Amino acid sequence: MNNNKLIVDVTKEEIQKAPIRKGFGIGLKKAGEQNSNVVAACADLTESTQMFLFKEAFPERFVEIGVAEQNLVTIGSGLAAGGKIPFVSSYAAFSPGRNWEQIRTTICLNDRPVKIVGSHAGVSVGPDGATHQMLEDIALMRVLPNMVVIAPCDSIEAEKATLAMANDPRPNYMRLAREATPIITIESTPFEIGKAQIFESGSDVTIIATGTMTYYALLAANQLYKDGIEAEVIHLATIKPLDSQTIIKSLQKTGAVVTAEEGQIIGGLGGAIAELAAENCPVPIRRIGIKDRFGESGQPEELLHYFGLDNDHIRLAAHEVVNKK
Amino acid sequence: MINNKKYSIEQLELITNNIRQDIIKMLLKAGSGHTAGPLGLADIFSALYFDILKHDPKNPEWADRDILLLSNGHCVPVRYAAMAEAGYFDKKELMTLRQLGTRLQGHPERLRLPGLESTSGPLGSGLSQACGIALAHKMDNILHRWIYIVMGDGETDEGNVWEAAMFAGNNHLSKIIAIIDRNNIQIDGPTEIVMPLEDYKAKWEAFGWYVIEIDGNNIEDVIDACAMGRAISEKPVMILAYTIPGKGVDFIESDFHWHGIPPDHQQAIKAIAELRTLNGRIRSEHE
Numbered sequence: 001m002n003n004n005k006l007i008v009d010v011t012k013e014e015i016q017k018a019p020i021r022k023g024f025g026i027g028l029k030k031a032g033e034q035n036s037n038v039v040a041a042c043a044d045l046t047e048s049t050q051m052f053l054f055k056e057a058f059p060e061r062f063v064e065i066g067v068a069e070q071n072l073v074t075i076g077s078g079l080a081a082g083g084k085i086p087f088v089s090s091y092a093a094f095s096p097g098r099n100w101e102q103i104r105t106t107i108c109l110n111d112r113p114v115k116i117v118g119s120h121a122g123v124s125v126g127p128d129g130a131t132h133q134m135l136e137d138i139a140l141m142r143v144l145p146n147m148v149v150i151a152p153c154d155s156i157e158a159e160k161a162t163l164a165m166a167n168d169p170r171p172n173y174m175r176l177a178r179e180a181t182p183i184i185t186i187e188s189t190p191f192e193i194g195k196a197q198i199f200e201s202g203s204d205v206t207i208i209a210t211g212t213m214t215y216y217a218l219l220a221a222n223q224l225y226k227d228g229i230e231a232e233v234i235h236l237a238t239i240k241p242l243d244s245q246t247i248i249k250s251l252q253k254t255g256a257v258v259t260a261e262e263g264q265i266i267g268g269l270g271g272a273i274a275e276l277a278a279e280n281c282p283v284p285i286r287r288i289g290i291k292d293r294f295g296e297s298g299q300p301e302e303l304l305h306y307f308g309l310d311n312d313h314i315r316l317a318a319h320e321v322v323n324k325k
Numbered sequence: 326m327i328n329n330k331k332y333s334i335e336q337l338e339l340i341t342n343n344i345r346q347d348i349i350k351m352l353l354k355a356g357s358g359h360t361a362g363p364l365g366l367a368d369i370f371s372a373l374y375f376d377i378l379k380h381d382p383k384n385p386e387w388a389d390r391d392i393l394l395l396s397n398g399h400c401v402p403v404r405y406a407a408m409a410e411a412g413y414f415d416k417k418e419l420m421t422l423r424q425l426g427t428r429l430q431g432h433p434e435r436l437r438l439p440g441l442e443s444t445s446g447p448l449g450s451g452l453s454q455a456c457g458i459a460l461a462h463k464m465d466n467i468l469h470r471w472i473y474i475v476m477g478d479g480e481t482d483e484g485n486v487w488e489a490a491m492f493a494g495n496n497h498l499s500k501i502i503a504i505i506d507r508n509n510i511q512i513d514g515p516t517e518i519v520m521p522l523e524d525y526k527a528k529w530e531a532f533g534w535y536v537i538e539i540d541g542n543n544i545e546d547v548i549d550a551c552a553m554g555r556a557i558s559e560k561p562v563m564i565l566a567y568t569i570p571g572k573g574v575d576f577i578e579s580d581f582h583w584h585g586i587p588p589d590h591q592q593a594i595k596a597i598a599e600l601r602t603l604n605g606r607i608r609s610e611h612e
Contacts, residue, residue, distance in 0.1 A: 039461075039464065060464065061464065063460060066488075066491070066492070068488035068491075068492070070449075070450070070453070070484065070485040070488055071453050071456075071485060071489055071492055074450045074453030074454055074457070074485065074489070075453050075454070075456050075457040075460070075489075075492065076457060077443075077450075077453070077457060078453060078454035078455060078456055078457015078458045078459075078460070078461070079457040079458075079460060079461050080457070081392075081442070081443065081454060081457065081458050081461070082457060082458040082459075082460070082461020082462055082465075083461055083465070084461045084464070086457075101447055102447075102450050102453075105444060105445070105447050105450065106443070106444065106445075106450050106453075106454060109434065109436075109444050110435055110436075110443055111435070111436055
């Protein structure tokens, strides 16, 4: 177990933590250094979304939009038309929560490479409650033709993803989390848009996780190993386009799958894998995520357990699908 | 290219008349689409494509061109007709409007037809895109390119429009020259009954715009207003162009029922016959 030299040992007590959004802030500043066409626009949440790092470094390339998310993404479309590589950010609940049609028409159908960054996704937003805990963003963005959907698992990967987005010619959406999240990747962990990463090899069950849930998937795999089950953990940072090849190959090998995400399983990662598996290699499946309800106020950790978004629930689900084989 | 030929107002009026006839023919062939808006906008589009815009029909991506956005995408037949007239593509293609496989989609799609600049249809998001382009040009210190945008008046019911209006005013995006087709109709009826827009001028001024009011069916007015607009260096410019919806065809003019329907065969024959008289100068019926 944990023989993957490209990620850290998650069972260690002293695992470091940092908000995923922090990696975005650092990555955006780097992207700005690498390419003078990179610009940033924010809807009155410059500090929260970590765009302030870019703003401080490149004030002439930063655009304050005010609390106007429809304007945020459509100005983004215009900036892209003017030859820029615009990153536009707000809370995921508002962007893409409020401005979906503008994203659909002026960015996706219009094929403008706008980089939409939704921070504070998932129930781990905590005390702010259901209005601010965006759970539908993966589904909303995944259904759009041309759109790339990315959910990094930690701050290091978020930084790499941001740099990759700046070089990607397509419209992109990246979801970020508010809370400090365990850092499980290292500088040399590979990241490529559209490529699934096998963080743990196994032959009994496949666990496919994205964003904040990849950490819990790795913890679950450790427990499962002690239970006598060898789990293969696939970290799916890119939910669209889906790395079907890697996933189908794993499912054919293990014959059972559990998905894990901090969002609605309907239309989300769970939906994506269920669709893929049903058409290509039907296997027993359990989906860990939010099940057709809204979030509520509470402490982040507390909420994750309350909604069954942790290693214990992933572990139980893995047992279930293995038993159904 | 273009702009090296200067058209007289009389020539522009003849061009406008051709555009109106093409709109009727296209809509008849398509069997669906919007009639009133495109007819009312014909003078503005002939002024834009044949006098105001710096553009090259043979090189739609010309790096120094002015940008023309059409925010109320349902009026695109007038743009297609003006583009064909200007030489972007053969006029025969106009008859493919709204058919399977056409570059002339029911609402404009940038990726399908070079020269469209943007994809539009859902209302209210063009002005923001104009802001983004103007901002990009400002960052790059590009001063010689103007961003023109045509919008509908009913369209400004959309909140997105006012988000953009506030932004453009705040950022002094003076390279934007917006033209609102103030024809006072929308699908459900007169704008002042459906959702009153007045005091329209005062609203735009309050958002930091320089407002010019014109007769939008007078080509000379349109050209002059844009020239005046280009001279305003501190504020974005809003031209409130009062137009008659369905202009040029008596039985279509000012009737909101014509917003979203095409003419049938008899109506089209009648409309074209009327347009061909051209203030008494009868044109051939044998084309």
